[in-house]
Amino acid sequence: MNRKLLWGINTFVLIxxxxxxxxxxxxxxxxxxxxxxxxxxxxxxxxxxxxxSRHYLLVDVFAKGKLAQxxxxxxxxxxxxxxxxxxxxxxxxxxxxxxxxxxxxxTKEESGLDSEVKSPEHMRYLSxxxxxxxxxxxxxxxxxxxxxxxxxxxxxxxxxQPSNTVCGCRLVQ
Amino acid sequence: xxxxxxxxxxxxxxxxxxxxxxxxxxxxxxxxxxAELQVLKLLLAHRGCVVAKHKLGAADxxxxxxxxxxxxxxxxxxxxxLGTEHEHLIExxxxxxYRLREDTKTFKPKWLVMPKLKAVLAVLMLGxxxxxxxxxxDQYKGADESTEALNSVSLQLxxxxxxxxxxxxxxxxxxxxxxxxxxxxxxxxxxxxxxxWQQVYLSLSHDKQVFNIxxxxxxxxxxxxxxxxxxxxxxxxxxxxxxWLDEVDICE
Numbered sequence: 001m002n003r004k005l006l007w008g009i010n011t012f013v014l015i016x017x018x019x020x021x022x023x024x025x026x027x028x029x030x031x032x033x034x035x036x037x038x039x040x041x042x043x044x045x046x047x048x049x050x051x052x053s054r055h056y057l058l059v060d061v062f063a064k065g066k067l068a069q070x071x072x073x074x075x076x077x078x079x080x081x082x083x084x085x086x087x088x089x090x091x092x093x094x095x096x097x098x099x100x101x102x103x104x105x106x107t108k109e110e111s112g113l114d115s116e117v118k119s120p121e122h123m124r125y126l127s128x129x130x131x132x133x134x135x136x137x138x139x140x141x142x143x144x145x146x147x148x149x150x151x152x153x154x155x156x157x158x159x160x161q162p163s164n165t166v167c168g169c170r171l172v173q
Numbered sequence: 174x175x176x177x178x179x180x181x182x183x184x185x186x187x188x189x190x191x192x193x194x195x196x197x198x199x200x201x202x203x204x205x206x207x208a209e210l211q212v213l214k215l216l217l218a219h220r221g222c223v224v225a226k227h228k229l230g231a232a233d234x235x236x237x238x239x240x241x242x243x244x245x246x247x248x249x250x251x252x253x254x255l256g257t258e259h260e261h262l263i264e265x266x267x268x269x270x271y272r273l274r275e276d277t278k279t280f281k282p283k284w285l286v287m288p289k290l291k292a293v294l295a296v297l298m299l300g301x302x303x304x305x306x307x308x309x310x311d312q313y314k315g316a317d318e319s320t321e322a323l324n325s326v327s328l329q330l331x332x333x334x335x336x337x338x339x340x341x342x343x344x345x346x347x348x349x350x351x352x353x354x355x356x357x358x359x360x361x362x363x364x365x366x367x368x369x370w371q372q373v374y375l376s377l378s379h380d381k382q383v384f385n386i387x388x389x390x391x392x393x394x395x396x397x398x399x400x401x402x403x404x405x406x407x408x409x410x411x412x413x414x415x416x417w418l419d420e421v422d423i424c425e
């Protein structure tokens with residue numbers, strides 16, 4: 001066979017392999033980074049008379065490469081800490097359309113749940129669901145999908161699944 | 174590698190019946206002259222052993238004796254045809270003769286050497302398969318549907334400002350409680366003359382215990398976001414009340 005033709009074919013094959021490996025690597029190691037901070041006002045209806053207790057929640061979502069971290073910080077109305085839940089895990093998928101990040105939480109650290117003061121319902125519920133999944137499946141999967149975002153104005157309205165929670169967040173550059 | 178009368182020698186295939194040596198890489202064929210044929214046959218018959226020059230040039234029933242120089246030239250020609258990569262297969266053992274090496278490394282399987290094109294095509298097919306898989310993966314990922322609003326209602330305030338309320342749900346059924354909440358909130362906003370909010374996103378958690386309100390708007394050219402999350406674990410739920418609307422001041 002003509003040597004030039006062989007070289008041509010080999011070069012073509014090499015290019016295809018390089019492209020394939022690059023695409024595979026990008027799929028397996030998403031390079032897109034996500035950093036956002038979401039603050040919420042929490043209102044818990046109490047059993048007695050339906051009175052409302054108020055708390056604040058700050059959720060920091062950080063994802064880079066394969067690493068993902070979600071930090072839930074709860075505060076009392078006076079600004080004191082009401083507890084923390086820090087989750088760490090992997091980015092299991094990044095989708096361009098819809099703009100969606102999937103996370104697989106592997107570990108979590110909690111503080112403030114044992115205190116004598118009743119913790120925010122949101123925190124107790126999040127703690128219960130994540131513990132249930134981590135104990136049974138060894139992971140707690142969740143996704144964050146952008147419903148509306150504007151990088152110029154640094155905001156994103158997202159929906160967390162499977163909890164079906166809409167939330168407005170600040171994008172951290 | 175020996176297959177009946179066909180033998181593989183480096184990158185060449187030797188057909189003893191046809192007295193032919195063929196370079197499988199280039200496709201070049203060589204009809205072996207008597208001296209080269211005799212030398213090659215004898216070396217193959219004694220592969221791995223040293224064969225003396227006089228033995229390689231021995232006469233047979235049909236042919237006369239070959240001179241030492243004829244044997245030397247035949248070996249040279251054979252080596253030339255084998256090419257620089259494989260000429261070492263025929264070794265010169267000084268003062269004793271020649272030896273055909275039993276170097277198994279040089280004996281490539283037929284499927285590998287013979288149809289190099291096939292090997293190249295196989296790699297090509299592999300590459301394309303990987304690409305197709307990637308494209309399929311992309312298509313699969315692309316098929317991941319974006320979340321659409323379950324319900325979207327517009328509300329015009331007394332100032333003429335328009336407010337859009339959008340509700341989101343995973344389920345297409347059993348959304349009555351969410352739609353009731355949308356109406357209640359809509360009634361609350363109706364009381365506002367104006368508001369910095371333009372879009373209101375609403376969702377009820379999958380267990381219907383948490384009602385999420387996200388309000389988005391603009392103030393002095395800056396985007397403004399406010400999240401309200403109401404939890405009610407009671408049997409008879411009442412997420413929204415007039416007192417709560419006043420307390421949070423949704424009109425701002």
